Amino acid sequence: MFGRFMPTDGKFFEIFNAHAKCMVDASHELERLIDNLDEAEVHKQNVQANEKCADKLTHETIDLLHKIFITPLDRDEIHKLTTTMDDILDLMEDVVTAISLYDVRAVTSEASQLAHICTATCQRVQQAVELLADMKRASEILKICEEIDRLESDADRVLRAAMSKLFREEDDVKTLIKLKAVYELLETITDKCEDVANIIEGIVLENA
Numbered sequence: 001m002f003g004r005f006m007p008t009d010g011k012f013f014e015i016f017n018a019h020a021k022c023m024v025d026a027s028h029e030l031e032r033l034i035d036n037l038d039e040a041e042v043h044k045q046n047v048q049a050n051e052k053c054a055d056k057l058t059h060e061t062i063d064l065l066h067k068i069f070i071t072p073l074d075r076d077e078i079h080k081l082t083t084t085m086d087d088i089l090d091l092m093e094d095v096v097t098a099i100s101l102y103d104v105r106a107v108t109s110e111a112s113q114l115a116h117i118c119t120a121t122c123q124r125v126q127q128a129v130e131l132l133a134d135m136k137r138a139s140e141i142l143k144i145c146e147e148i149d150r151l152e153s154d155a156d157r158v159l160r161a162a163m164s165k166l167f168r169e170e171d172d173v174k175t176l177i178k179l180k181a182v183y184e185l186l187e188t189i190t191d192k193c194e195d196v197a198n199i200i201e202g203i204v205l206e207n208a
Helices: 012-035 036-065 076-102 107-130 135-169 173-207
Strands: none
Touching: 012 036, 012 076, 012 107, 036 076, 076 107, 076 173, 107 135, 107 173, 135 173
């Protein structure tokens, strides 16, 4: 009889998966925006819609943490995972907002490269999140986390090369400032993805 009153896990993994999907969908929209500024407004709105969806999922997760007695993972790990994924969506919104506010009318191949790496990294995060419910696949999860680390290092290299080229070749100060901001925001997205990978690695090592 007591079991009827015991709270359940609240389907945390389903919410994680929905959150990761918002993140990947937003990354595709960001990449499309970078590659086609003529349609920037449409893609900006789509990124913002995914960010709002992720916000709701974050609030839902935190609300469940206050209501649910038994959770499938450590409460702190659940909180860190969901809020750090939410940070990724916030950064994507920052990128599209910056492009709009700064009236960026042309981007470089380096910005496109960084956006592509962002999408690839977010896709790996989604893959790792989807496997979290099955600790029998721990080695597979850890391998994906290593791929995320590698992609973040790739983004670092692209950023360094982009900055070097920018300061050598760009004579217009306003353009330099705008592109520098966009580059740094894009690279920070991959940093946050690496943070998620580190959280997931910790979860795996504690629970596998």
